[in-house]
Amino acid sequence: MKLTINGITHQVEAEPDTPLLWVLRDELGMTGTKYGCGIAQCGACSVMVDDIVTRACVTPIESLENRRITTIEGIENDPVGKRVVAAWVKHQVPQCGYCQSGQVMAATALLKETPHPGDDEIAAAMVNLCRCGTYNAISAAIHDLAGDERTGQ
Amino acid sequence: MRKLLSVLLPVIVLAAAGVTWFATRVPSSPFDGVAGSQAPSPELIQRGEYIARLADCVGCHGSPDQPPFTGGLEMATPVGSIFATNITPDKETGIGNYSLADFDRAVRHDVARDGHHLYPAMPYPSYAKLSDDDVRALYAYFMHGVKPARHANKASDIPWPLSIRWPLAFWSALFMDHGSHHEQPSENAVWNRGAYLVQGPGHCGACHTPRGLAFNERALDDSNPLFLSGALLDGWYAPSLRGDPNRGLGRWSEDELHQFLKTGRNRHAVVFGSMTDAFNNSTQFMTDEDLRAIAHYLKSLPGDPRRDGPAWHYDPKSNDTLALNARLKTPGAQTFLAKCSFCHGADGRGQGQWFPPLAGAASLMARENASSINVTLNGSKRVVADGIPDAYRMPPFREQLSDRQIADVLSFARSSWGNNGEPVKPEEVKHLRESTDPANSSVIILHMR
Numbered sequence: 047m048k049l050t051i052n053g054i055t056h057q058v059e060a061e062p063d064t065p066l067l068w069v070l071r072d073e074l075g076m077t078g079t080k081y082g083c084g085i086a087q088c089g090a091c092s093v094m095v096d097d098i099v100t101r102a103c104v105t106p107i108e109s110l111e112n113r114r115i116t117t118i119e120g121i122e123n124d125p126v127g128k129r130v131v132a133a134w135v136k137h138q139v140p141q142c143g144y145c146q147s148g149q150v151m152a153a154t155a156l157l158k159e160t161p162h163p164g165d166d167e168i169a170a171a172m173v174n175l176c177r178c179g180t181y182n183a184i185s186a187a188i189h190d191l192a193g194d195e196r197t198g199q
Numbered sequence: 200m201r202k203l204l205s206v207l208l209p210v211i212v213l214a215a216a217g218v219t220w221f222a223t224r225v226p227s228s229p230f231d232g233v234a235g236s237q238a239p240s241p242e243l244i245q246r247g248e249y250i251a252r253l254a255d256c257v258g259c260h261g262s263p264d265q266p267p268f269t270g271g272l273e274m275a276t277p278v279g280s281i282f283a284t285n286i287t288p289d290k291e292t293g294i295g296n297y298s299l300a301d302f303d304r305a306v307r308h309d310v311a312r313d314g315h316h317l318y319p320a321m322p323y324p325s326y327a328k329l330s331d332d333d334v335r336a337l338y339a340y341f342m343h344g345v346k347p348a349r350h351a352n353k354a355s356d357i358p359w360p361l362s363i364r365w366p367l368a369f370w371s372a373l374f375m376d377h378g379s380h381h382e383q384p385s386e387n388a389v390w391n392r393g394a395y396l397v398q399g400p401g402h403c404g405a406c407h408t409p410r411g412l413a414f415n416e417r418a419l420d421d422s423n424p425l426f427l428s429g430a431l432l433d434g435w436y437a438p439s440l441r442g443d444p445n446r447g448l449g450r451w452s453e454d455e456l457h458q459f460l461k462t463g464r465n466r467h468a469v470v471f472g473s474m475t476d477a478f479n480n481s482t483q484f485m486t487d488e489d490l491r492a493i494a495h496y497l498k499s500l501p502g503d504p505r506r507d508g509p510a511w512h513y514d515p516k517s518n519d520t521l522a523l524n525a526r527l528k529t530p531g532a533q534t535f536l537a538k539c540s541f542c543h544g545a546d547g548r549g550q551g552q553w554f555p556p557l558a559g560a561a562s563l564m565a566r567e568n569a570s571s572i573n574v575t576l577n578g579s580k581r582v583v584a585d586g587i588p589d590a591y592r593m594p595p596f597r598e599q600l601s602d603r604q605i606a607d608v609l610s611f612a613r614s615s616w617g618n619n620g621e622p623v624k625p626e627e628v629k630h631l632r633e634s635t636d637p638a639n640s641s642v643i644i645l646h647m648r
Binding site: 063064065085086087098100101104105106108109156159160163164166167169170171173 | 523524526527533536537538541542545550551553554589590591592594599
């Protein structure tokens with residue numbers, strides 16, 4: 047079947063029930079999306095499907111034909127994603143970095159849904175786990191991005 | 200007084216003699232006197248293996264670390280535990296000395312070779328309906344297709360005098376329909392085959408039919424509307440298999456039922472709880488013809504609108520409570536989004552046949568909420584279809600979510616997308632958390648099924 051990832055259409059051979067994560071990492075060699083828990087609880091494998099944050103480890107590719115998949119490899123082609131990555135660098139968010147491609151995905155999806163999220167909205171949307179505990183830095187970066195929009199910079 | 204005694208005494212003696220005769224008699228078998236010495240044909244053994252799959256013998260008479268059919272599975276009764284027995288043809292510890300008639304008496308008449316009555320943990324009220332041909336094939340398989348394995352039976356821990364077996368003769372007399380399955384001439388062959396499989400070897404009612412005070416199934420066939428109308432057993436609620444649109448199979452087509460029993464999943468549900476074992480060990484091995492017969496038969500059982508209420512329809516309104524700025528205000532909504540929605544869909548509709556929908560799920564609308572609590576606490580077991588473990592399974596949330604959080608998220612799911620289940624109380628979660636905790640000494644042990 048055909049999958050459109052970061053604007054490029056790939057022909058993939060995997061069975062329809064294969065998780066998107068395995069296709070990304072094993073078949074297409076796009077290893078920026080990480081395997082964490084495998085049961086949709088940690089968020090390390092987050093990607094966007096039609097701009098909605100999605101856990102690649104529990105998404106069978108069957109449902110993804112004609113959908114728009116965005117991974118960390120293509121995030122900077124997206125204007126919001128580009129700003130998120132810049133804020134992540136500015137705030138030096140990552141420590142070990144393993145969860146961060148997922149965190150960037152969650153933040154980008156949040157800002158696409160609502161450009162000026164309040165504290166509650168940030169708390170509601172940013173549920174990815176980080177074992178290094180970079181939550182404060184993530185929060186600071188997103189508040190910065192939300193403020194960015196507000197001041198039109 | 201003396202006169203009274205002289206009248207009463209013979210009556211008492213006669214009654215006692217009658218009771219003793221009834222409780223200790225060896226029921227007759229159509230195979231009495233049939234010699235079983237000649238080796239059966241490979242076809243008969245193969246046929247018997249298939250019957251053993253239909254009847255899911257290994258589900259109870261097998262345990263993971265032992266050779267097949269050596270028993271050992273612990274099952275609870277109100278007065279103590281009993282253990283499934285060795286049914287390999289080992290002469291000392293198994294059934295190697297059983298004649299065909301002995302075997303028939305154990306399977307269809309609840310009496311073992313030494314004359315003791317079996318506990319109805321063995322679903323003989325259902326197996327009583329097996330045909331003579333199927334019993335003969337099953338015997339051929341167990342004698343010649345199963346390897347004898349030495350494995351001593353474990354004695355029950357039921358204390359004397361409760362451990363006396365002869366009163367079970369009266370249980371059987373009261374709660375069993377004796378005699379093989381009878382065809383309904385008004386129905387077609389497919390329906391009749393389905394009825395035979397469901398009521399007989401498949402023993403679906405052992406879990407799905409409500410039980411009475413004596414732990415008897417309250418109906419053994421479709422003449423009673425309680426048959427397969429849903430029952431609570433071992434901390435799981437086995438839903439109605441009748442035409443109820445909410446808590447039963449009313450919205451399933453025959454093809455979808457067939458797919459569920461063959462592959463363990465369809466767009467309505469994925470097997471979980473005790474049904475995972477029934478699927479892994481039994482239903483997936485049934486022929487397409489038999490599965491279609493089961494589906495056809497089950498779809499002929501009417502639902503009960505008084506029990507089930509108005510039919511479920513998807514209601515998208517509840518998705519408003521999941522909006523980014525609203526979900527922290529509704530108890531359970533944020534937990535649903537963070538823990539459940541990535542698999543079951545933010546709209547509750549699931550992902551095709553791979554992840555079951557929560558919208559319209561029978562277990563979320565059933566009055567008995569045990570299944571939804573249990574699967575949230577403990578997750579689902581691996582579904583192994585055609586030798587391949589599935590890619591997705593429900594994780595346990597026992598360590599992640601509190602009683603309150605589980606109660607809230609289930610109450611949310613039970614009242615969203617048109618679901619009309621009652622709220623879940625934290626105490627109910629607490630109770631099942633304790634009774635299903637493997638570290639607890641009074642953990643739920645399998646009941647009769």
